[in-house]
């Protein structure tokens with residue numbers, strides 16, 4: 001999108017020495033800098049962006065935004081150039097606000113959701129509710145931008161330049177409502193600090209990403225930033241009180257003076273009173289501010305009810321009429337790769353694909369499938385490379401405790417040795433009480449075939465970990481791979497659909 005050039009001052013920035021050049025674009029990566037750009041040199045996890053200021057200047061940067069360290073690193077080059085220098089204590093936050101001003105437009109109503117698990121699900125459900133109410137709506141996150149307008153995204157919460165470009169384009173396409181995911185990386189790096197939020201939600205807090213965040217407390221603090229910093233005082237916070245840290249998040253939102261809508265089992269404004277499961281979904285009994293009601297959800301998994309209630313809270317918090325919101329719920333469809341029925345064997349046994357890639361998600365997803373299934377539960381589980389290694393044995397343990405038969409296989413090995421990742425998952429699975437049927441099958445397609453082959457009448461298979469993903473990342477290569485497709489291929493091969 002071509003944007004008109006503006007001065008630093010018009011973007012709310014003040015340079016040292018009072019220089020105020022015309023800015024023609026923004027870049028966070030020196031390789032993307034063009035003549036007249038503002039280069040944002042960020043303190044990185046591997047290297048300080050200040051190291052690249054000299055390259056950005058050679059590419060024609062008219063201004064540099066960085067912190068004191070960045071300014072020190074490139075002091076000589078900056079002094080020798082005619083470029084303006086903006087030094088900020090928190091340059092990522094400054095960049096977020098600058099990107100918001102640069103791109104200008106955002107959909108009128110933007111809502112964000114954080115939590116270890118459930119963000120994509122809540123964002124999709126909220127978009128579906130809005131769509132049913134006639135709004136021009138999108139959800140934005142792990143699965144890209146979806147809904148009334150779509151676009152691919154590389155990250156769950158894109159860095160601010162991409163994020164605001166996308167929000168502005170969505171608004172230009174007539175989108176009035178956007179539900180976005182706030183990842184902990186995104187919150188920690190202030191990626192969404194420039195977004196005007198009407199409401200924000202919290203689903204749950206369990207282990208993930210301890211490779212990036214220093215501790216559980218640092219991980220929680222990153223998520224809490226959504227309420228402590230990003231959502232303004234006049235926004236609505238929707239908090240799931242079922243989670244152990246829900247009360248703490250509630251206190252943080254309440255201390256800011258935000259309106260709080262709570263959800264929970266047996267407690268909260270949106271109070272889940274009872275659930276009854278069957279082969280295709282569930283009936284819910286819940287109350288809104290004390291008044292009970294019944295609703296049908298064609299969604300598999302008890303936890304989806306918790307996600308749906310958070311989505312309802314967000315819709316209500318962002319201004320919708322509660323009765324209209326509840327009337328939309330029977331129309332909700334499953335999110336791609338989340339408890340998605342991928343195939344069914346001739347004997348009736350079903351195969352589900354799910355994105356469970358944390359210990360809690362594996363346990364929750366398998367536990368959630370149990371009441372829908374009369375026979376045995378088979379699980380296929382693996383863990384990604386170059387991610388939190390501590391979660392691997394815990395994922396194996398969760399699978400072994402919650403399923404009757406477990407196949408340990410590869411997820412996305414990335415740069416790591418797949419056998420070593422599998423060994424860590426296997427160790428957790430073997431140490432667990434529960435199933436005594438655990439097999440290691442490295443090749444994911446073969447593991448799926450073996451899992452499908454194990455299914456007898458009344459059984460179900462849950463393929464964990466890759467959900468909607470359509471590739472397997474091995475080293476630097478992305479090999480085409482789709483769990484749902486492999487499930488169909490396996491069923492066809494075993495039940496005679498394929499010669």
Ligand SMILES: CC(=O)N[C@H]1[C@@H](OP(=O)(O)OP(=O)(O)OC[C@H]2O[C@@H](n3ccc(=O)[nH]c3=O)[C@H](O)[C@@H]2O)O[C@H](CO)[C@@H](O)[C@@H]1O[C@H](C)C(=O)N[C@@H](C)C(=O)N[C@H](CCC(=O)O)C(=O)O
Pocket residue numbers: 028029030031041042043044045046047048049050052154155156157158159183184185186212
């Ligand atoms: C760990 C992480 O989040 N890293 C993000 C971070 O990069 P970094 O701090 O590691 O960058 P670095 O390599 O140390 O380089 C420092 C700076 O120099 C710049 N640079 C680097 C090289 C160069 O030639 N020129 C240049 O200007 C970089 O753009 C960066 O600003 O800042 C960069 C710019 O803002 C991001 O692109 C980058 O995201 C990377 C690509 C990433 O993969 N992030 C993942 C882990 C992520 O964010 N995931 C979350 C959550 C997923 C989930 O919920 O499961 C997501 O929201 O997607």
Ligand SMILES: Nc1ncnc2c1ncn2[C@@H]1O[C@H](COP(=O)(O)OP(=O)(O)OP(=O)(O)O)[C@@H](O)[C@H]1O
Pocket residue numbers: 115116117118119120121122142156181203204303304306307337338339354355356357360361362364365467
């Ligand atoms: N409320 C929940 N509680 C526990 N587990 C959940 C919940 N919602 C979803 N899950 C599990 O987590 C998986 C991922 O769900 P979803 O994609 O909605 O989460 P996410 O927070 O967006 O994940 P990511 O961090 O990858 O963006 C699901 O496939 C399911 O196994």
Ligand SMILES: N[C@H](CCC[C@H](N)C(=O)O)C(=O)O
Pocket residue numbers: 156357383384385387411412465466469
């Ligand atoms: N957004 C998550 C997705 C993990 C999906 C799983 N398939 C894996 O590769 O670990 C992450 O990057 O940690």
Ligand SMILES: [Mg+2]
Pocket residue numbers: 119120121141142143156181
């Ligand atoms: Mg997601």
